[in-house]
Amino acid sequence: MNIPIGFYEVAVDSGEESVLLPYKTMAHLTKNFRQISVEWRNLENDQLIMHKCGSGQPDEQDQIYRNRTEMKKHWLRTGDFSLTLKHPMDWETNRFICTVYNKNEVLEERVVALEVKVQQVEVDSGEESVLLPWKTTLHIEDVSQVTVEWSDIHGRKVHVYEDGSDRTNEQDDEYRNRTEMKEDPLRTGDLSLTLKNPTDWDTDSYTCIVYNRDEQILRRKQVRLEVKVQQVKVDSGVTSVLLPWKTTLHIEDVSQVTVEWTDIRDRKVHVYEDGSDRTDEQDDIYRNRTEMKEDPLRTGDLSLTLKHPTDWDTDTYTCTVYNRDKQILRWKKVCLWVKAQQVEVVSGEESVLLPWKTTFDIEDVSQVRVEWMAYGARKVHVYEDGSDRTNEQDDKYRNRTEMKEDPLRTGDLSLTLKHPTDLDTHTYTCTVYNRDKQILRKKQVHLEVKDQEVEVEEVAWPPLMPLPHDP
Known part of the structure; x- marks a missing residue:
């Protein structure tokens, strides 16, 4: 038989008490069949959420959903097979499928896509504090029987509030002396947490759970914190x-x-x-x-x-x-x-320029040295006392470099490198310093010498042979 399949989308904020996964079926199902059962499943992980066979409670259920689901009364009579899921979390963002059976025969199916939205909080590193917000409504007769617990994604306790006071002895050392909640949070419903001196290490997902002495969860909320490092x-x-x-x-x-x-x-x-x-x-x-x-x-x-x-x-x-x-x-x-400045040249060019123009306030240029260096501390070019010091050059660069005339007065410290090959692909550093080795200026240029592209004519292989002539 053709099974009707419907599709719905539902969104809810983390921290809400519950969310409804809707499903109202056609009336003829409940009139014509007497052995109807309903099964809700997590479609991705195939976890059983609820399996009802006409009673008010589920016959079977995975542990993760125990005490967290509910269907309406008289669902068989009304055809309203909607499911209430309590305390939804971000990891329950998923597709859920409801299947209606008559004995073992599938009559109808419905897919509900649930999105549990986690609140995003951003703060710059260096701020005095950041607020992880949560205001909710609570109907609690005896607040002394309730615990509020903030934890991070690793399960470390960030902040614990119980019996009207903060339990700092239960905090993880990472958060000690760095957290604070508002006064009397369970009566006001403001369960927000202040985290002091946030750094990028605090970028995490934080969960606040409100539960009673029987470990029954009354409320649950998630907040995603991103501490941005200034660039x-x-x-x-x-x-x-x-x-x-x-x-x-x-x-x-x-x-x-x-x-x-x-x-x-x-x-x-x-x-x-x-x-x-x-x-x-x-x-x-x-x-x-x-x-x-x-x-x-x-x-x-x-x-x-x-x-x-x-x-x-x-x-x-x-x-x-x-x-x-x-x-x-x-x-x-x-x-x-x-x-580092990027310079590209094709191998085979006559020369390439490693550019650097700067400004100087130097009274006695004879006291200043300009030194171009390559990877491995090899001296590429040295200029001192108004002349090039070719005797200090590495052999690889001898007779291949040149600087402009009077570079310290003009501020043009660019270097010409002749006959570049791929072996010259390096990061080059130019350092200007005085007789006391005090650095006055420093610049880096990354040179990439690319192989010259050669066009190759395509030739059929093997070569085509002429056909023999008829005798």
């Missing part, structure tokens, strides 16, 4: 780049507070403490290359200037503000991308 992009060759952070601080004694910038390898980039920069604590790679504004803790401008950035400085930088007890007061991340 800063800069071209190699600029004098400096700013890793920005302006915040508000309420600190009585700034002498008790430390500001520390670190990179992803936990190397100290810059340390400010007791009103001064602690250059002795810096990693050597950042020494003499960083600077903060004056009196940053009073102004709230904790931005960091990084001088002479190259692609090696492409990294994620973290600024942490903490007190003498190592308690974190603020936290911010900035992702820096330093882009």
